Amino acid sequence: xxxxxxxxxxxxxxxxxxxxxxxxxxxxxxxxxxxxxxxxxxxxxxxxxxxxxxxxxxxxxxxxxxxxxxxxxxxxxxxxxxxxxxxxxxxxxxxxxxxxxxxxxxxxxxxxxxxxxxxxxxxxxxxxxxxxxxxxxxxxxxxxxxxxxxxxxxxxxxxxxxxxxxxxxxxxxxxxxxxxxxxxxx
Ligand SMILES: [Zn+2]
Numbered sequence: 001x002x003x004x005x006x007x008x009x010x011x012x013x014x015x016x017x018x019x020x021x022x023x024x025x026x027x028x029x030x031x032x033x034x035x036x037x038x039x040x041x042x043x044x045x046x047x048x049x050x051x052x053x054x055x056x057x058x059x060x061x062x063x064x065x066x067x068x069x070x071x072x073x074x075x076x077x078x079x080x081x082x083x084x085x086x087x088x089x090x091x092x093x094x095x096x097x098x099x100x101x102x103x104x105x106x107x108x109x110x111x112x113x114x115x116x117x118x119x120x121x122x123x124x125x126x127x128x129x130x131x132x133x134x135x136x137x138x139x140x141x142x143x144x145x146x147x148x149x150x151x152x153x154x155x156x157x158x159x160x161x162x163x164x165x166x167x168x169x170x171x172x173x174x175x176x177x178x179x180x181x182x183x184x185x186x
Contacts, residue, residue: 004057004058004059004060005058006057006058009050009053009054009057009058010046010050010054011046011050011051011054011058012054012058014044014046016038016042016044020034020038020051020054021055021059023037024051024055024059030048031048031049031051031052031055032048034048034051035047035048035050035051087147090143090147091144091147094140094141094143094144094147095144097136097140098137098140098141098144101133101136101137101140102137104129104133105130105133105134105137108126108129108130108133109130111126112126112127112130
């Protein structure tokens with residue numbers, strides 16, 4: 001990234017300018033070493049003072065270093081950024097699934113509780129729905145937990161598992177005979 005130019009600068013006016021700048025940056029050669037190398041490799045006489053002046057006045061070292069660092073980083077940084085974005089959208093999607101399923105679960109569970117407290121046999125479809133929703137909740141919570149390493153989600157997943165077991169138990173329970181209802185006793 002040449003930033004300056006001077007008609008009177010020998011380094012600016014040699015086709016070896018990029019080579020000289022690479023020696024100074026990538027190879028970290030001193031101005032004296034560069035001057036010697038120009039003489040020995042190319043028979044070019046440029047004093048170390050001229051090299052030093054060029055580097056100082058016509059070449060922005062820090063901008064060059066930053067530009068190259070950014071160039072070499074852009075590959076891996078871009079991939080990292082992409083992976084982060086992908087993970088965030090996965091977590092958001094799972095959070096949506098969990099929220100939606102959780103609302104459904106709460107409503108279905110309230111309905112089931114009503115049916116059970118009325119000592120009626122819950123419809124198989126309701127029990128099945130609860131079981132499916134609970135299973136999806138567990139799975140989504142587990143995935144989200146894996147993506148986040150989140151403890152609260154782990155506890156929610158455990159809570160859901162308990163609910164699912166309860167629902168399964170209720171579903172398997174035979175309907176109570178009418179004469180066993182508490183109101184009929186005595
Ligand atoms: Zn120059």
